[in-house]
Amino acid sequence: MPRLVFDPAQTAKEFAELASHLVRGGELLSSVKDRDVEVGTAPKKEVFRIDKTTLYHYEPVAAKTVNVPVLVAYGLVGRYTMADLQEDRSLIRNLLAQGVDLYAVDWGEPSRADRWLTLDDYVDDYLAACVEHICEAHALDQITLLGICEGGVFTVCYAALHPERIKNLIVTITPIDFHADQSGGPPEHGFINLWTRSLTKEDIDRLIEANGNLPGELMSFVFSQMTPLASLTKYNLGMLDVMDDEKKLMNFLRMEKWLQDRPHHPGEAAKQWLKDLYQDNKLVKNEFVLSGRKVELPQITMPVLNVYAENDHIIPPQTSRALGDLVGTDDYTEIGLPGGHVGVFVSGKSQGVLGKGIFEWLRQRP
Amino acid sequence: MSGPFNWFEESNKLFRNWNEQQQAFWKSITGQATATAPVAPLAGLGSSLSQTQALWRSAIEQWMALGPQALGQVGKIDELLKTSFDPAKWAQGSIAPVDRAIEHLVDGPSYATLFTLDRQVLRAQKLRAEWARDLAAYQLVVQRAWSEALQRFLKAVHYDEGAPIRTWRELTDLWVDTANDTLVEAHRTPEFLEAQRRLTRSSTECRLAERAIAEAYCELNHVPTRTEVDELAKTVIELRRELRALKSAAQPAPRKK
Numbered sequence: 001m002p003r004l005v006f007d008p009a010q011t012a013k014e015f016a017e018l019a020s021h022l023v024r025g026g027e028l029l030s031s032v033k034d035r036d037v038e039v040g041t042a043p044k045k046e047v048f049r050i051d052k053t054t055l056y057h058y059e060p061v062a063a064k065t066v067n068v069p070v071l072v073a074y075g076l077v078g079r080y081t082m083a084d085l086q087e088d089r090s091l092i093r094n095l096l097a098q099g100v101d102l103y104a105v106d107w108g109e110p111s112r113a114d115r116w117l118t119l120d121d122y123v124d125d126y127l128a129a130c131v132e133h134i135c136e137a138h139a140l141d142q143i144t145l146l147g148i149c150e151g152g153v154f155t156v157c158y159a160a161l162h163p164e165r166i167k168n169l170i171v172t173i174t175p176i177d178f179h180a181d182q183s184g185g186p187p188e189h190g191f192i193n194l195w196t197r198s199l200t201k202e203d204i205d206r207l208i209e210a211n212g213n214l215p216g217e218l219m220s221f222v223f224s225q226m227t228p229l230a231s232l233t234k235y236n237l238g239m240l241d242v243m244d245d246e247k248k249l250m251n252f253l254r255m256e257k258w259l260q261d262r263p264h265h266p267g268e269a270a271k272q273w274l275k276d277l278y279q280d281n282k283l284v285k286n287e288f289v290l291s292g293r294k295v296e297l298p299q300i301t302m303p304v305l306n307v308y309a310e311n312d313h314i315i316p317p318q319t320s321r322a323l324g325d326l327v328g329t330d331d332y333t334e335i336g337l338p339g340g341h342v343g344v345f346v347s348g349k350s351q352g353v354l355g356k357g358i359f360e361w362l363r364q365r366p
Numbered sequence: 367m368s369g370p371f372n373w374f375e376e377s378n379k380l381f382r383n384w385n386e387q388q389q390a391f392w393k394s395i396t397g398q399a400t401a402t403a404p405v406a407p408l409a410g411l412g413s414s415l416s417q418t419q420a421l422w423r424s425a426i427e428q429w430m431a432l433g434p435q436a437l438g439q440v441g442k443i444d445e446l447l448k449t450s451f452d453p454a455k456w457a458q459g460s461i462a463p464v465d466r467a468i469e470h471l472v473d474g475p476s477y478a479t480l481f482t483l484d485r486q487v488l489r490a491q492k493l494r495a496e497w498a499r500d501l502a503a504y505q506l507v508v509q510r511a512w513s514e515a516l517q518r519f520l521k522a523v524h525y526d527e528g529a530p531i532r533t534w535r536e537l538t539d540l541w542v543d544t545a546n547d548t549l550v551e552a553h554r555t556p557e558f559l560e561a562q563r564r565l566t567r568s569s570t571e572c573r574l575a576e577r578a579i580a581e582a583y584c585e586l587n588h589v590p591t592r593t594e595v596d597e598l599a600k601t602v603i604e605l606r607r608e609l610r611a612l613k614s615a616a617q618p619a620p621r622k623k
Contacts, residue, residue, distance in 0.1 A: 229546035
């Protein structure tokens with residue numbers, strides 16, 4: 001029996017509701033200006049700069065409760081402002097509110113002139129310089145690193161190469177075993193892993209040669225393929241759902257602003273990311289080489305906190321959780337949070353949970 | 367001795383003769399029986415005209431002998447015409463004999479001072495044809511996925527057991543969920559991944575071929591090329607690395623535990 005039940009009265013009611021929804025939403029949307037949509041607004045100041053990399057120090061908002069400063073490092077695929085999307089959806093603000101002394105590194109906007117930068121430059125020069133600056137500024141030997149996604153890989157590599165400089169290591173939504181997606185999981189998880197493995201090494205080299213960098217637009221397209229209908233219906237159905245609620249609409253528009261701000265990934269670094277890590281999975285084999293040295297995960301001997309998203313379709317959980325068996329520390333903790341890759345940072349449900357979890361873990365390791 | 371020389375009459379005879387021989391030539395090309403055109407020797411213009419006529423006849427005969435041999439490599443004309451008018455072939459963006467000609471020019475031996483820019487332009491044309499083919503193949507795979515999604519949706523609406531669908535939003539959500547699941551499955555198939563890989567690669571090669579042409583013009587017009595600017599950027603990055611390494615070596619060792 002067909003499931004479709006046509007009720008003229010119901011349909012007319014729906015139509016009327018839709019019409020008034022559209023009118024209210026249209027008025028609200030037309031009153032919003034681009035300058036009203038701001039992301040990354042937690043007050044901070046620039047304290048150090050090297051090439052296009054900038055180190056920011058956030059202004060404290062509470063008495064210090066954790067002695068060791070924390071340096072937040074995002075990756076090159078997307079901008080660090082995701083960790084501070086808006087006032088009530090901000091890991092940065094949550095940690096500041098709990099008295100954490102916080103820094104963040106901004107890798108800048110790579111252009112074609114940066115195509116020759118490698119992951120060696122980012123980990124052993126830029127990140128290393130930020131760590132040294134913070135140590136010098138606070139007269140400390142060690143700081144805590146907090147890496148996000150590709151930034152988590154940077155922090156893992158740095159901690160393995162310079163364990164003497166790191167007090168605690170926190171990684172969030174970070175891929176470690178890039179082939180672990182093959183062990184199973186929902187069909188919508190791990191498409192990037194599959195897509196990258198379908199390319200030949202020559203495909204990647206020619207792509208980078210043609211574009212100089214790995215274009216931000218290309219990565220946006222690959223991401224959108226992972227949730228095809230959500231991507232296609234975002235501006236009709238998705239926005240329709242929120243457009244007459246100012247709070248929801250502004251949240252939607254801030255996410256859009258962050259998504260739009262997708263930088264290009266420097267070419268040589270992209271080759272390492274795609275070939276050495278995604279294709280050859282060298283990190284888990286301790287074969288990944290930076291600055292002429294092998295990154296050996298057993299050298300990570302400081303306390304490690306690994307936060308992953310249980311429904312992460314971009315970094316499937318099993319690719320993150322592989323870290324536990326590979327590090328050389330007994331003080332290894334995992335926190336699995338409900339939600340998706342970005343959702344654990346920006347969703348309303350996860351607010352406080354992520355920040356609280358990190359803070360409580362840090363407080364136990366002064 | 368014949369009557370006074372009539373230029374117009376003799377020219378007409380020459381023209382008729384030439385015309386008959388042309389007809390014979392084209393008949394041989396189209397596969398019909400070769401006709402040996404009888405040629406009456408012209409009179410009145412002396413031996414030079416006779417020699418011209420003999421030379422022309424000899425040339426025609428040689429072409430007639432060569433024609434089938436040459437076209438045997440290209441294919442019969444009627445087959446060539448059929449290919450040209452086959453819509454299925456249009457989607458491929460090329461005609462096989464033309465493709466082969468371009469391929470020979472592009473991939474054949476190169477010459478020191480001949481055809482450099484022409485080869486680059488033809489190569490770009492060849493790559494664009496390949497890109498068009500790969501795009502069509504990719505669209506075919508994607509279209510199959512959408513068709514599958516539609517079939518599943520219609521089945522879900524008309525035949526499957528489930529809660530009644532009473533609102534447009536419920537119907538829309540069912541379509542979105544069904545299509546999403548179908549496309550996610552399709553994106554993970556080897557066919558889709560290979561089609562997308564080939565499309566990405568052929569569009570990359572097109573871009574690189576366009577760059578080669580642009581650089582040829584830049585060099586002609588004293589303008590820096592993309593390759594030169596990239597090399598410059600590489601030098602700057604390498605110098606910066608050296609500078610950082612020197613600065614680091616010159617500084618006192620950082621505090622260590």
